[in-house]
Amino acid sequence: MVSVNENFLKLSESYLFSEIAKRVNAFKIANPDKKVISLGIGDVTRPLPKASIDSIHKAIDEMGDEKTMRGYAPECGYSFLIEAIIKNDFNSRGISLEQDEVFVSDGAKSDTGNIGDILGVDNIVAVTDPVYPVYVDTNVMGGKAGNLQAGVWDRLVYLPCTPGNKFVPDFPGKEVDVIYLCYPNNPTGTTLTKEQLKGWVDYALKHKALLLFDAAYEAFITEQNVPHSIYEIEGAKQVAIEFRSFSKTAGFTGLRCGYTVVPKELTVYDEAKNVVSLNQLWKRRQSTKFNGTAYIIQRAAEAIYTPAGKQQIHETIDYYMENARIIKENLESIGMETYGGVNAPYIWMKTPKNVSSWDFFDRLLNERQVVGTPGVGFGKSGEGFLRLTAFGKRTDVLEAVDRMKIKS
């Protein structure tokens, strides 16, 4: 008799965004004349860069000609894209990488979810709190999270990030093997300095732990001394995998392309104490369970590294970061406590008077018709916060902050 992976049964329905949608819909039905503005969803709204569109037009015509059509792509990415990635995203910061250390994929969500495939089920996994839910849910599916007890998974180690520690997580109180770090952070929009990140690399070196570094929001960094890649830190290649995404950098949420760096220096030991290369294991995973990213999409990604492409994505990122500034400054002007929004498209807003995340969400929806994401949905330490995103249209952002500034 066929049996299921029982770990899946421990997961509830994806509660957060469906609950938000439920409440918003109920409000709209009761108030059909009122316009609701969402600053809740982390999805882009600006068009794709023209350089990428031009590339796709060209590439798809190649696919229509017998002489230039392409079949299966290399499972781990075309050289033309990998070369552009290494040159622009790494060499420019003094980091050298070999071509077979970069794995092109259909996005960082897939990669951060699938990376668990190559790791042992006995690893103790640490996540920051609040956290991007995919890290937690995929560890539940893979049997590494244990059981849910009073809202927390009993095998996971949570690293609280709060105003109390300036959103810099303390090192775990117990031994951990795998640590997810997302910087610039989703949902708090905060960052680590080079020195702070070095602390984590040193921790991992000392404890033979693995860092899973999600740099999906790297392109939004505006300040100096905020590392764009973990490999800016000495020794990181021995302990860290880095995830990157074109989703927010270049508006690719609907195109799907990202990449993951697994350095060859990153070695671990198996049960028999033999050296194992995670690079080889990830290559085996990707070439067996994935069949490459579409040629035309890889050409679109390559195009963002051209002078025109760079200019275009720069303009779009500036647009979103101006939204972030507007949200942050306006909220602060009325005495609200906010974090993030400087090196990331997320503003992490403290609710006034310690109102709970959901109560504040309801108030904002009912009284101002503005939608945010309740911070508690990202974890216990997110209680009392609301995440606002800077991906909206300017007119909506301006109207939303005006509404939030009206005195009740």
Added chain:
Amino acid sequence: MVSVNENFLKLSESYLFSEIAKRVNAFKIANPDKKVISLGIGDVTRPLPKASIDSIHKAIDEMGDEKTMRGYAPECGYSFLIEAIIKNDFNSRGISLEQDEVFVSDGAKSDTGNIGDILGVDNIVAVTDPVYPVYVDTNVMGGKAGNLQAGVWDRLVYLPCTPGNKFVPDFPGKEVDVIYLCYPNNPTGTTLTKEQLKGWVDYALKHKALLLFDAAYEAFITEQNVPHSIYEIEGAKQVAIEFRSFSKTAGFTGLRCGYTVVPKELTVYDEAKNVVSLNQLWKRRQSTKFNGTAYIIQRAAEAIYTPAGKQQIHETIDYYMENARIIKENLESIGMETYGGVNAPYIWMKTPKNVSSWDFFDRLLNERQVVGTPGVGFGKSGEGFLRLTAFGKRTDVLEAVDRMKIKS
């Protein structure tokens, strides 16, 4: 200390195609003046259908306009594509499906590989022999295959498919829980009749087993009484998941799109004997570890269901099947024993005089400069066979068969 998934360490490098490439390259270096023709790889060579190319031009322009751009796609597929799939691939054969029973993805390789995520590690898995290596390798990675002993995995149940049983696998001699069936078959090119497939559905119903039915080559069926979908068989919705791909149907190997059907009637039991819906588990898996197929690719897939698209893919399939006919008839004309090639783009050729697969491969390469795939690479029961594919250019196919017909 971080530990790896030790199951990965049991896998050798993907031996088959790298070994072929090694031998072909060595030959080419030693014989730079000789033209090698490959009938070995299962990748398409004809251009994409014009209807799909036109759709991509249109869709990518939508992505460049603020008013029509699309962000994240629905994780399980856009309605416009799912509706076209249900209407054309299922309703046309008297099968009804609901929209949320069809899951659009980046291809059948991903889905047949990832499906193991939702199944318990204790399941006993059966595969036909010879077999598409992804089924085996992903079960090794997931800890369901046991250990490799003399070339076979000791927890897998192999179902030999040979001329002796007319390539119709016998039911397993021991209880199994999960059975992979690929029809039309890769690599043998053979099919099951409705009655034969009904036998497997009845077996699964009786034994509460799950059928994983890979119908990636469905579009190549030419004969009556060969089922295109397992759901043509009564009761199949209770026991079968079906995988489909646009790769071979419409030349999408380099675009990446496929879909998987998980009927809601397909229920299993958990340890506590509660009913579990695999449809819900797969939905949870896909929405957590996958972020949807690109909008422009889904529009390209939708286009193959238009009258122009149908006509175009029909022409290409006919082209490949004419190649198959040429290969098969020419080989038979010189007394070779061949299988497949009528409802599938693969010809499964018995080597002359019981020569081993690799010896025959070497002879064909060295003496005729034609490359096939050694059957033993697909499993023990493939020993003494060579797989030839019909995806080449007509001129190459004609030259290859001419070379093979020369008496030595």
